Amino acid sequence: MEPVILEGFDIEPDSDELSRLLGRKNGEGIGAPAAAAVGKVSKALDAALEESKDLIVPKAICVTAAGADLHGSEMFTDLEKVAFCVCTIGPALEERVTVLSRDGDILAAVVLDAIGSAAAEAVARYANDRIDEVAAAEGLKTSCRASPGYGDWDVKEQKALFTLVPAGRIGVTLTANSMMVPRKSVSFAVHIAEDPVRLRSESSCRNCDMETCPYRLIE
Amino acid sequence: MKEHLGSCRQAIIDGDAEKSEELAKLTLEKGMPVLEVIDRGFVEGIREVGRLWEEGELFLPELVIGADAMKKAMAVLRPALESVEGGQDRLGHVVIGTIEGDIHDIGKTLVATMLAANGFEVTDLGADVPVAKFVETAAEKGADWIAISALLTTTMPGQKRVIERLEAKSLRGDVKVMVGGAPCSEEWASEIGADGYAGDAVAAVALVKGQTG
Known part of the structure; x- marks a missing residue:
């Protein structure tokens, strides 16, 4: 199926994700201040959120295919219809983070980097919602998202996904180690069916038994 | 006072x-x-x-x-x-970077920042750092520690290669090695013969200061 490109839409960085990335070690968010430094933190956060608006260019590209079209992967083999998608916020934000880091403004760098990650997640959510809408119009449902490198989907299969999805058209490429460039990009797949299977994924960490998975998003 | x-x-x-x-x-x-x-x-x-x-x-x-x-x-x-007696090289020198093939940067930068804040001399090599560069820099600076970040299962083996190269150059006895990054663990550190694993910037400081365990 022809790739569908989504662009020209606005996103808000995912607040839960932002809270997780900048939050306390015990899993609590960035709520009530603990130290006198909080004025600086909220100022840095506000400034970074404002700056990020010009640095985030959300784009996504989706291909709907049979699961078996993802060559070399066993995870989707039996699934008739799967949406494979690559999303990004573009390179500008992480380039700015690199400059801030180099100049020693680590606070601004850390906060902006987290905003970038939360924004990439928001782009994925936006693309996921569009896939859900199309599926619903056909009377179908979608599974939750699975991403290479999360749960039991090996990050090496990123290459197969990129063979299927021409992500270069939205400026996303892969390194030899299956890493997406720009870094603030998300790739995922959802199963589309009347009764979709449950794919292990970031949004199903709660149901995943890999309790020591480094990318587990829940306590 | x-x-x-x-x-x-x-x-x-x-x-x-x-x-x-x-x-x-x-x-x-x-x-x-x-x-x-x-x-x-x-x-x-x-x-x-x-x-x-x-x-x-x-x-x-x-x-x-x-x-x-x-x-x-x-x-x-x-x-x-x-100029104070005992003031030089008080805690030591750490050479830090993200391993080759991996361009994640911010976590490593945080560790470098906390180490520097705690008085260590830090040489931050940045991201995508070749194995040889870690070893050469540590030798050149007379570093006490090499701290290697890897954020992907596909780039973790590079941490092992740094240790192997240190051994090959007969430098392993002079430099300790710390690994970190989301997919790393105590088990991984021990498997590749590293001197320790740090899960975050504060743990890295504790490890280098010998306050672990």
Whole structure:
């Protein structure tokens, strides 16, 4: 199926994700201040959120295919219809983070980097919602998202996904180690069916038994 | 003096970089003992910041602000430290970077920041650092530690290659190796023969200071 490109839409960085990335070690968010430094933190956060608006260019590209079209992967083999998608916020934000880091403004760098990650997640959510809408119009449902490198989907299969999805058209490429460039990009797949299977994924960490998975998003 | 030490400690906990810099300058102006002000003032402060982070009291930007305040104070005091007996190479030198093939940067930068804030000399090689570069730089700088970050299962083997190269160059006895990054663990560190694993910036400081376990 022809790739569908989504662009020209606005996103808000995912607040839960932002809270997780900048939050306390015990899993609590960035709520009530603990130290006198909080004025600086909220100022840095506000400034970074404002700056990020010009640095985030959300784009996504989706291909709907049979699961078996993802060559070399066993995870989707039996699934008739799967949406494979690559999303990004573009390179500008992480380039700015690199400059801030180099100049020693680590606070601004850390906060902006987290905003970038939360924004990439928001782009994925936006693309996921569009896939859900199309599926619903056909009377179908979608599974939750699975991403290479999360749960039991090996990050090496990123290459197969990129063979299927021409992500270069939205400026996303892969390194030899299956890493997406720009870094603030998300790739995922959802199963589309009347009764979709449950794919292990970031949004199903709660149901995943890999309790020591480094990318587990829940306590 | 006691009051001064308390102010230094508090300036770091408050993440007040202007204040900590001012207090550091005052230390020199008044001819106060630099080592004591660092150890019983500023370092106490950054230790408390680390403890509060460990206990979930602080959130990440607050940790960074504390480290920034500490760096400001140390920048003022470091030149004076050079002329104090026992002041040079007090804690050691850490060469840090993200392993080749991996361009994740920010976590490693945080570790470098916390190490520097705690008085270590840090050479940050950045991201996508070749194995040989870690080893050559450590040898050249006479580093005590190499800290290697890897954020992907596909790039983790590079950490092992750094250790192998150190062995091949007969440098393993001179340099300790710390690994970190989301997919790493104590088990991985032990499997590849590293000297330790650190899950975050505060743990990295504790490890290098030999306060683990």
